Amino acid sequence: MRATLSAESVFWCVMRTIRWNEQLDHLEMIDQRLLPGEFKIISLSSYQDVATSIAEMVVRGAPAIGISAAFGIVLAARQSNAKILARMREDIHSAAELLRTTRPTAVNLVWALERMSDVADHFQGGTEDLKKRLLDEAQKMANEDVEINKRMALFGADLIEDGDTVIHHCNTGALATVDWGTALGVIRMAHEQGKNIHVLVDETRPRLQGARLTAWELEHYNISYEIISDNAAGYFMSTGQVKSVFVGADRVAANGDVANKIGTYMLALAAKDNAVPFYAVVPSSTIDLNLNTGQQIPIEERNPAEVLDIQRDGKRLSPQGAKARNPAFDVTPNRIVTAIITEFGVIKQPFKENIQDMINQVE
Numbered sequence: 001m002r003a004t005l006s007a008e009s010v011f012w013c014v015m016r017t018i019r020w021n022e023q024l025d026h027l028e029m030i031d032q033r034l035l036p037g038e039f040k041i042i043s044l045s046s047y048q049d050v051a052t053s054i055a056e057m058v059v060r061g062a063p064a065i066g067i068s069a070a071f072g073i074v075l076a077a078r079q080s081n082a083k084i085l086a087r088m089r090e091d092i093h094s095a096a097e098l099l100r101t102t103r104p105t106a107v108n109l110v111w112a113l114e115r116m117s118d119v120a121d122h123f124q125g126g127t128e129d130l131k132k133r134l135l136d137e138a139q140k141m142a143n144e145d146v147e148i149n150k151r152m153a154l155f156g157a158d159l160i161e162d163g164d165t166v167i168h169h170c171n172t173g174a175l176a177t178v179d180w181g182t183a184l185g186v187i188r189m190a191h192e193q194g195k196n197i198h199v200l201v202d203e204t205r206p207r208l209q210g211a212r213l214t215a216w217e218l219e220h221y222n223i224s225y226e227i228i229s230d231n232a233a234g235y236f237m238s239t240g241q242v243k244s245v246f247v248g249a250d251r252v253a254a255n256g257d258v259a260n261k262i263g264t265y266m267l268a269l270a271a272k273d274n275a276v277p278f279y280a281v282v283p284s285s286t287i288d289l290n291l292n293t294g295q296q297i298p299i300e301e302r303n304p305a306e307v308l309d310i311q312r313d314g315k316r317l318s319p320q321g322a323k324a325r326n327p328a329f330d331v332t333p334n335r336i337v338t339a340i341i342t343e344f345g346v347i348k349q350p351f352k353e354n355i356q357d358m359i360n361q362v363e
């Protein structure tokens with residue numbers, strides 16, 4: 001850590017991206033749309049607010065979305081007037097339906113909602129007790145997220161050597177999770193182990209999660225970095241300046257195809273062509289065994305305004321009437337992924353068999 005820390009950084013370093021406020025019975029989260037210009041915590045008192053916050057990317061990153069949705073279910077139970085369990089379950093299911101539609105690619109969202117619905121469906125007791133039980137489960141999931149990230153970080157940090165320069169795409173740090181992060185968590189762990197590393201941060205158009213959020217985190221961790229435009233990554237790899245690439249994922253199919261932030265596929269292609277190892281760092285909750293290949297992963301297409309509203313001197317750059325397409329994710333085929341790092345270890349090719357073996361071992 002730097003010697004001079006702002007009040008904001010001290011506060012941020014000890015808090016989580018998402019947390020439950022016991023006094024107010026509200027969910028609190030950092031408004032990531034405002035970073036790095038403004039550090040603001042917002043307080044959410046309804047599951048509808050949580051749904052809006054996920055859709056509008058106040059909170060983003062697959063694990064953070066999943067845990068926010070879990071707390072959304074806690075709020076739904078507290079909003080319910082039901083006095084009998086069956087009625088409260090109905091209210092929970094309808095809240096889960098709304099939350100499920102907010103971001104279609106991140107499977108952690110579905111995973112978290114199913115886990116919370118499962119708790120409600122199997123619960124025996126009164127409605128007040130169910131409210132408490134759901135809060136316990138959401139808190140447990142939040143704590144597990146941090147533990148899992150640290151375990152992945154230890155496995156992944158072994159793949160980084162002192163003096164390495166690595167490329168990182170989007171934001172996969174503490175902000176994208178409850179705390180610590182996935183791919184950025186690996187980089188953070190390597191740094192904490194005393195390795196001297198340098199990060200080339202893809203700016204990550206169109207929402208600039210790299211230039212805004214990853215750079216902001218790296219500033220706080222005092223890790224050396226430079227922001228590059230997304231289309232410069234191939235240049236840095238082809239000129240021998242990059243040792244490895246680390247990304248997260250929103251969903252991994254059973255065959256190891258990786259859906260992640262738009263631009264990941266091109267990054268992986270350039271890595272393959274330059275024999276640079278390409279690693280996806282994912283908790284097992286991001287692996288969707290129901291989908292055989294990445295072709296089946298739903299790809300969110302967001303508002304074209306995110307692409308068109310690039311400004312210079314306060315004026316929009318593209319002509320009035322210009323149209324745009326804005327897929328938020330792409331799928332990197334397993335054949336160009338070097339390894340997938342999970343909380344259970346590093347999975348290599350052939351992914352289909354090795355992912356299944358890993359699941360069998362932990363079940």
Ligand code: MRU
Pocket residue numbers: 060061062063169170171172173176177181182183209247248249250260261262328
């Ligand atoms: O659209 P975003 O910002 O939610 O996209 C985030 C990513 O693509 C991350 O790489 C992914 O969620 C993994 S983060 C731990």
